[in-house]
């Protein structure tokens with residue numbers, strides 16, 4: 001049995017607890033998880049003993065290449081998702097509450113004799129734990145990010161704009177084999193670094209600025225994510241002090257996180273260091289998020305995630321301190337979580353770099 005069929009079986013094992021006889025899957029990442037291909041314009045329908053891919057003529061060959069584990073329902077000429085669902089015997093059909101378009105929900109629920117049950121996180125929970133091949137793809141994506149950082153240190157110069165820097169980061173990742181970006185590149189400077197998700201603009205990088213770069217790429221469909229903050233020219237004492245607090249928090253988390261701790265406990269490993277230094281209210285986001293087919297998935301390091309973090313999940317470790325009107329610092333690595341600790345996929349230098 002191939003790994004996609006195995007994944008489908010693991011999903012089926014959850015049907016009974018969810019009170020469903022079938023699951024309709026239309027989120028691109030979740031379709032990708034069961035097909036191994038980018039799941040655009042395709043949806044899946046999984047029952048206890050059948051698995052269908054629903055798509056049109058353009059994807060005929062692709063769908064047929066999956067015939068080992070997926071039957072193909074070709075849409076077009078009066079056949080569509082609705083007619084497929086109508087033709088099915090299952091009565092209790094799960095839909096992905098976070099992804100089903102409202103339009104489809106309205107059409108589905110107009111079908112008589114069926115009950116549509118919104119489910120949440122069934123596939124996502126499976127995706128939290130990565131297999132060896134997935135870990136390899138994420139590691140490769142992360143390595144492209146690290147190599148790009150090495151290159152970009154020699155590229156940053158006062159007078160260039162944030163947009164120029166962001167564009168170069170993206171070009172360098174693609175040149176190194178990335179097939180795309182895992183999210184819009186953040187490259188911001190000076191006072192703008194106090195905005196955790198600031199957008200690159202025509203602002204020029206100036207001597208004395210912090211520059212924060214938060215970026216990642218796609219490789220084999222999987223995401224990477226990393227952040228570094230560097231100084232261009234001599235930073236002030238306050239900039240150095242704040243940087244070193246974030247660094248201390250980040251290192252403490254990297255050293256002590258392991259599978260089995262809850263997301264709350266992991267988050268506290270960094271948050272407590274920042275709070276003790278007096279900046280607790282200036283670290284307003286979570287410590288980390290899962291990364292995989294999506295840039296933000298499970299599990300999470302935050303102040304609410306009270307479940308144990310599973311081994312072989314991949315999570316970012318990214319504390320920050322943000323001082324409005326002045327500057328911000330964030331340092332982010334990406335780690336495979338193991339029982340014994342983490343495997344850090346980002347090996348770029350973390351001590352303050354002054355260019």
Ligand SMILES: [Mn+2]
Nearest residue numbers: 225316318332
């Ligand atoms: Mn991140």
